[in-house]
Each structure stands twice: as structure tokens, then as C-alpha cells.
Amino acid sequence: MNKPLLAALSGLAIAGAGVVPAVAAPQAAPKAAAVTVDFAGTVSLSNCSGSVIRFPNSTDTSPALVLTNGHCLETGFPAAGQVITGQSSTRTFGLLNSAGTKVATLRANQVVYSTMTDTDVTIYRTTTTYAAIKSAYNISPLTVSATHPTAGTAIKVVSGYWKTIYSCNIDGFVYRLKEGSWTWKDSVRYTSACNTIGGTSGSPVIDTSTGQVVAVNNTGNEDGETCTVDNPCEVDENGTVTVREGINYAEETYNIPACFTSANVLALSASGCTLPKP
Structure with missing residues (x-):
């Protein structure tokens, strides 16, 4: 695993160069330009990285969720075969703006889902909403795609x-x-x-x-x-x-949205949900 905490290597450079679009063939539709990717909506944990995420059908008034790894869980690595849901948490996250500057501290009240079986994810529920974060800091969550990624992307x-x-x-x-x-x-x-x-x-x-x-x-x-x-x-x-x-x-992460309602409530029994269950 990428170790949750490293005490050195503070002089890293940002590798943010854009990808040059391929030249379109005659009469072919032009390739869509790459979107700007920055730090807005990402978070820093005490020992890991993460992001404020929403699903395609999440409502703005839903509790904001934070995504990180299962092995970043504050109570220790989940064992093989273990799935944790509904665990109380008071973990804090530093919310970053586009420049990577911390603008707020978000706090969790629950580990909604955590496992290191089949995948390596922890999803926290925070004490605020997407709408409140947008209003206070003009930062939107990152949307989790519901489509399997493609090689070469x-x-x-x-x-x-x-x-x-x-x-x-x-x-x-x-x-x-x-x-x-x-x-x-x-x-x-x-x-x-x-x-x-x-x-x-x-x-x-x-x-x-x-x-x-x-x-x-x-x-x-x-x-x-x-x-x-x-x-x-x-x-x-x-x-x-x-x-x-x-x-x-x-x-x-494409298989995660099917396991949540529009109000960001975990629904492991929902049709199409394939995440491991407790």
C-alpha cells in the first residue's frame, strides 16, 4: 500500500502538465479538450489523502461524503473479509481550494462504509452538506463516475x-x-x-x-x-x-454509486449494488 504516513520527501514538484490532444483526421469530430483538474474538493487527512465526493444522483442538500482508502481508516486496517458500516467517527479533514490551500475543516460523524476486501475504500459522512460547502467556500464536490474506466485514459x-x-x-x-x-x-x-x-x-x-x-x-x-x-x-x-x-x-469506484440513495444513504441491498457486504 502507499503508506498512510511518510515523514520525508517534502520537496516534491507538482506534475500537472496537460495532455496534448491528438490531431483529428479530416472531417472527424475534434477531440474534447481536457478539463482543468486542480485541488478543489480534495482533502488532507492526518495520514492520507481524500476528496469530497458525490454520486450522479446525489442531492445538494445531502450530507457531504469524503472518500479515501480502507487502509486509511483511523481505527486500523480492516481485516480481509471485513466490512464496516455505520461506525461512529469524529475524524477531521482539511478542505482544499483550487490552489491547494486549506480553507476549512470538515468533520465526520460516521464511517458509512469501509473495507479492504475486493476494493480499498472508506466513505465518511460529514456534519455538513454540499450546499453549505458551496455557499461558504464556493467549492463543489467531485462526482464519482458510474461507468467503468477505459484503458489508455x-x-x-x-x-x-x-x-x-x-x-x-x-x-x-x-x-x-x-x-x-x-x-x-x-x-x-x-x-x-x-x-x-x-x-x-x-x-x-x-x-x-x-x-x-x-x-x-x-x-x-x-x-x-x-x-x-x-x-x-x-x-x-x-x-x-x-x-x-x-x-x-x-x-x-464506478460500482459505488449504485449502493447509495439520492440522499447519500448506504443501500447495500439495492439492485445493482455489488460492493462487499458485512
Whole structure:
């Protein structure tokens, strides 16, 4: 995993260069320009990164949600097979504006959902609403896409902890990603330019063509070891194991919106919800 806390590397540079659009063929429709991706709506945690997120059908008056990793949960890593819902929390988050400046402190009142099984996510409910955040700070939440991401897509990984933006592409998808006792399904593999580090855990992975969240950053193989903590390995449908030292990964988020109502209430029994259940 991208370790939740790192005590050094304070001199990182922001990698925010845009992607040059491909030249359109004659009579072809022009390629849509990439949207501007900055820090607005991202948050810093005590040991991780995260973002204020909404789903396509969330209402503005719903309690604002914060997305980060399961392994960033303040009570410790969920065990393999464990799913946590409705756990009380008073965790705080530093809300960032577009420049990466902290403009407010948000507070959670509940861990709505947390697991490290199949995926690596924690979703917090805060004590405020999207409308209140917009009114006070002119900051909107990031929308979680309900569509599976596509290989080759240009992405940015936005770390509120380090106030750093990594730019790369989705290299492909991993059938099973194993690390220690945990297994994640259909993980996103980055191209090498996204060399994320400890503290970037929980960063939103943003599709630069839509501005929507398509995954949550969570791990990378640091030492070339096989399937150990901080050294995830890829396992294909035939059980073949591949180790890619220095390559980093994220967990898809497109399957989360189906598990929430428009009022941001968790509904694991809803039709189409495939998140692991307690």
C-alpha cells in the first residue's frame, strides 16, 4: 500500500502538465479538450489523502461524503473479509481550494462504509452538506463516475496530503491484485509516470476528459517482492503471477454509486449494488 504516513520527501514538484490532444483526421469530430483538474474538493487527512465526493444522483442538500482508502481508516486496517458500516467517527479533514490551500475543516460523524476486501475504500459522512460547502467556500464536490474506466485514459491523481498532482494514463486493469492478506478485484494499473508515494493513499483518480472520479489511489510495488505488504502482485485468470516493481495502482469506484440513495444513504441491498457486504 502507499503508506498512510511518510515523514520525508517534502520537496516534491507538482506534475500537472496537460495532455496534448491528438490531431483529428479530416472531417472527424475534434477531440474534447481536457478539463482543468486542480485541488478543489480534495482533502488532507492526518495520514492520507481524500476528496469530497458525490454520486450522479446525489442531492445538494445531502450530507457531504469524503472518500479515501480502507487502509486509511483511523481505527486500523480492516481485516480481509471485513466490512464496516455505520461506525461512529469524529475524524477531521482539511478542505482544499483550487490552489491547494486549506480553507476549512470538515468533520465526520460516521464511517458509512469501509473495507479492504475486493476494493480499498472508506466513505465518511460529514456534519455538513454540499450546499453549505458551496455557499461558504464556493467549492463543489467531485462526482464519482458510474461507468467503468477505459484503458489508455489520461488521468490525474490528486493528493491533498502532499498537495501534489500526478499525471499519467490508465495502463490497464488487473484481474486480481494481491497484497499481504488482502485481494482486490479489477484494479487500475497506472503507467509509470504516476509514481505515487506514501501519503497519497486515498487520492481521487480523475479522468481528465470528464473531471470525474474513476478510482481511488491505493498501492504500489516498492521493492520488487511478490504479494507482500507494500509489494502487491498481479494475478491473472489463470493464476499467473506478475510483479511490476515501481508500478502503482488504484481501485475502481464506478460500482459505488449504485449502493447509495439520492440522499447519500448506504443501500447495500439495492439492485445493482455489488460492493462487499458485512
